[in-house]
Amino acid sequence: MQYIKLGSTGLDVSPIAIGAMTYGEPDRGHPVWSLGEGDARPLIKHALDAGINFFDTANMYSNGSSEEILGRALRDLANRDEVVIATKLRHPMRSGPNGRGLSRKAIMTEVDHSLERLGTDYIDLYQVHRNDHSTPLEETLEALSDLVKGGKVRYLGASSMFAWEFAKALHLQKQHGWARFVSMQDHYNLLAREEEREMIPLCLDEGVGTIIWSPLARGRLARGWDDAKATTRSETDGAYADMLYSPDQEASNHAIIDAVGQVAADHGVSRAAVALAWLHRQPVVTAPLVGAGSIMQIDDAIASLDVDLTDDELCALTAPYTPRYDWQGVSDEATMEAIRARVPGMALR
Numbered sequence: 001m002q003y004i005k006l007g008s009t010g011l012d013v014s015p016i017a018i019g020a021m022t023y024g025e026p027d028r029g030h031p032v033w034s035l036g037e038g039d040a041r042p043l044i045k046h047a048l049d050a051g052i053n054f055f056d057t058a059n060m061y062s063n064g065s066s067e068e069i070l071g072r073a074l075r076d077l078a079n080r081d082e083v084v085i086a087t088k089l090r091h092p093m094r095s096g097p098n099g100r101g102l103s104r105k106a107i108m109t110e111v112d113h114s115l116e117r118l119g120t121d122y123i124d125l126y127q128v129h130r131n132d133h134s135t136p137l138e139e140t141l142e143a144l145s146d147l148v149k150g151g152k153v154r155y156l157g158a159s160s161m162f163a164w165e166f167a168k169a170l171h172l173q174k175q176h177g178w179a180r181f182v183s184m185q186d187h188y189n190l191l192a193r194e195e196e197r198e199m200i201p202l203c204l205d206e207g208v209g210t211i212i213w214s215p216l217a218r219g220r221l222a223r224g225w226d227d228a229k230a231t232t233r234s235e236t237d238g239a240y241a242d243m244l245y246s247p248d249q250e251a252s253n254h255a256i257i258d259a260v261g262q263v264a265a266d267h268g269v270s271r272a273a274v275a276l277a278w279l280h281r282q283p284v285v286t287a288p289l290v291g292a293g294s295i296m297q298i299d300d301a302i303a304s305l306d307v308d309l310t311d312d313e314l315c316a317l318t319a320p321y322t323p324r325y326d327w328q329g330v331s332d333e334a335t336m337e338a339i340r341a342r343v344p345g346m347a348l349r
Contacts, residue, residue, distance in 0.1 A: 001051025002305075006084075006286050007182045007209030009155060011124070013084050015280060016301045017054035017211060018047050019289035020070045024062020034062055035293060037069045044073040046295050048083075050302055056185075056211065056289055058088035058129055059110055064117050071118035086125035086211075087114050088159060088185075090132055102132035104143040111152055127157035127185055131165055138172060145178035157183035157211070163198035170206055183209045183286065190256050190275055191217040191245050193321055204284050212279055215288035217245055221275035222300075225257050248324075255320035263313050269303055276304035278317055 003012040023040035024030065035043075044055075055074065057066045067087060074083055089110040092100040100106065114123065126147060132140065147153040158166060158181045166184065173180045184203050188195050188210065203210055216222045245253065264274045279285050290301045309317075 001053075003053070004286065005209075006125075006155070007203075008207030009182050009209075011084065011155060011182075013054040013287060014052045015287050015305060016052050016276075017056050017086075017287040017289050018044065018052060018298075019213065019291040020055060020057035020066045021061045022291040022293050023057075023069045024065040025069075026062075028065040029062025033293070034066075037072070040069050041073050041077075043292055043295065043298065044070065045077050047292070047298055048078050050298065052298075052302075053078075053082055054084045054086070054287055056086040056088075056125075058091075058127075059093055059114050059117075060088075060091040060129070064093070064113070067114055067117035071120060075119050080120060084124045085118060085120065086127060086157065087118065087123055088127040088129040089114070090129035101135055102128055102140040102143075103135045104139055107140070107143040107147070111147055115152065122152055122154060124154045125157050125183060126153040126155070127159055127183070129159050131161045137169060138176075141169060141172055141178050142176070145173070145176075148179035155179075155182045157181055157185060159185040159213075160187055163202050166199065167202055170208075181208065183211055185211045185213055185289075187214055188212045188279070188282075188285070189215050189217045190221055190260065190278060190317055190321070191253055192324075193318075194324065200282075200284050208284075209286035210284050211286055212288040215279055215290070216272055216275055220245060220253070220257065221260055222270070222272040224261055224271075225254050249322055252320050252322040252324075256317065259316045259320065263309070263317065266313075267307055269307055270300045272297070272300040273304040273307055274309075274317075276301055277307035277309055278314070280304060281309060281314065 001014050004015050005011065006013050022035055024034040025036050026034050055070055057070050059067060061067070074080070074085065089107065090100070090102055093110065093113070098105050098109070111123070111126065115121070126144065128140070144156050148156065156179050158169065166181070169181060172178070184199065186195055186199060189212070200210070260271050260274050264271045267274065276288055279288050290297065292298045292301070
């Protein structure tokens with residue numbers, strides 16, 4: 001495994017990150033598709049044996065169970081000083097006041113809970129899962145910086161938001177001398193490239209590394225068009241997944257998925273390996289998050305590192321893309337409700 005730096009930091013991470021939303025006791029989160037500890041641990045071990053040292057989770061995943069499973073596995077199977085543990089906060093963890101959000105109180109409470117569940121003294125990368133528009137941004141940023149100064153956190157990261165919001169946060173951090181966001185966890189893949197308009201150029205300019213969630217478009221890029229939606233995850237995500245991948249752009253999506261299949265056949269690799277290889281060619285991308293539910297999925301991700309796409313192949317993969325609805329950054333409740341009204345049953349994460 002050849003390690004790379006996370007953005008402009010000195011932190012060495014594998015160019016593949018394991019997304020641990022897949023791991024969590026089914027009775028505490030996603031009973032249809034999450035894997036309990038007995039099934040998750042061999043996958044985490046396989047990733048470690050392959051040289052993957054970057055693992056991402058969140059406090060909300062399976063109501064804390066993901067952090068617990070990941071923490072125990074890394075404690076037993078890895079050298080803590082060699083692995084990079086990332087987690088997130090913002091979403092509700094309990095009912096009542098202060099059980100959610102990015103206030104100083106919530107941040108100081110949730111970091112301790114995450115540290116306990118992970119069984120570690122520090123978190124390598126602590127990320128805001130979404131913005132919290134009910135809390136002054138300055139309050140959030142100063143509290144996060146205090147975690148770095150206090151040693152509970154090594155680096156700070158953010159996740160999907162509007163580019164202007166991220167730019168404002170970076171400006172405030174520089175102005176006040178607060179610890180800076182070094183990463184942006186973003187939604188980006190061959191079927192979702194809207195972030196190329198503003199967020200990705202901003203990250204390139206600021207030296208911020210991106211960590212990509214849903215790099216295979218909920219599995220759509222890992223299989224042929226006729227089977228593109230036939231996964232347990234996409235079926236249970238329902239309208240949420242449909243909105244992410246714009247059913248009104250069916251012709252464009254079809255052409256892209258066909259192109260992935262052709263390039264995969266030419267290289268003798270899986271479709272997933274090609275879709276991930278395209279991400280590796282993007283200079284802003286540090287690592288795609290692979291929510292591996294099988295050994296094969298981890299091996300496909302590793303194989304992607306050796307796929308050398310030609311300029312013609314890159315063009316074939318990207319030329320069919322057409323602009324689609326841009327929902328990135330939505331986190332205020334009024335906008336969420338408006339979107340849910342359009343797409344019943346949707347649950348923005």
